[in-house]
Amino acid sequence: MSTTAYYTEEGLRKLQEELHHLRTVERPHISQQIADARDKGDLSENAEYHAAKEDQGLLEARIAKMEAIVASARVIDSEQLDTSKAYIHSTVKVRQEGSGVERSFTLVAESESDIKTGKISVSSPIGKGLLGRSVGEVAEVSTPAGTTKFKVLEITR
Numbered sequence: 001m002s003t004t005a006y007y008t009e010e011g012l013r014k015l016q017e018e019l020h021h022l023r024t025v026e027r028p029h030i031s032q033q034i035a036d037a038r039d040k041g042d043l044s045e046n047a048e049y050h051a052a053k054e055d056q057g058l059l060e061a062r063i064a065k066m067e068a069i070v071a072s073a074r075v076i077d078s079e080q081l082d083t084s085k086a087y088i089h090s091t092v093k094v095r096q097e098g099s100g101v102e103r104s105f106t107l108v109a110e111s112e113s114d115i116k117t118g119k120i121s122v123s124s125p126i127g128k129g130l131l132g133r134s135v136g137e138v139a140e141v142s143t144p145a146g147t148t149k150f151k152v153l154e155i156t157r
Contacts, residue, residue, distance in 0.1 A: 005069065006076040006088045011112040015073065019066045022059065030056045069111070083155050086130045088122050091156045094130070097138065097149035105130065126150070 007015070030052060037049035076089055086092045091106045106119045107130060113121040120127045129141035129150065139150045 004072050004074055005109045007073050007109050009075055012073050012075055015070055019070055022063050026059055030059055083157055084134055086133045086155050092130050093154040094150040095153055
């Protein structure tokens with residue numbers, strides 16, 4: 001059973017588009033590969049056939065996983081969220097204690113994360129550390145490089 005994940009409208013739309021692509025483009029393509037390989041003769045020694053069947057199994061598993069994610073996804077309206085604490089879809093401006101480097105992170109669902117644009121997953125170490133924090137609080141985050149402290153400077157939507 002999947003847990004509920006919260007997405008922006010854009011994030012959910014991307015998931016739905018990917019699922020649609022898997023169903024309408026990838027599934028027929030693999031079916032065609034299986035049919036082509038079957039036409040080549042003896043299936044017991046046909047490597048192309050076995051590879052295509054394996055690809056089909058992997059694709060069907062991916063489709064099932066995507067369907068479960070989409071079914072449990074909820075769109076969250078960031079306009080109605082409280083800005084006193086950092087929650088999913090919050091943009092949190094922080095200063096790293098020690099170095100004084102300031103950064104902004106937008107907390108998003110795992111499938112929407114993109115570190116290049118500053119979108120980090122709420123399940124990442126930094127995301128977990130920032131969740132529920134208020135302006136002025138210090139989040140202590142355990143990362144592979146060690147423990148880092150971030151002071152929350154601002155929370156916006």
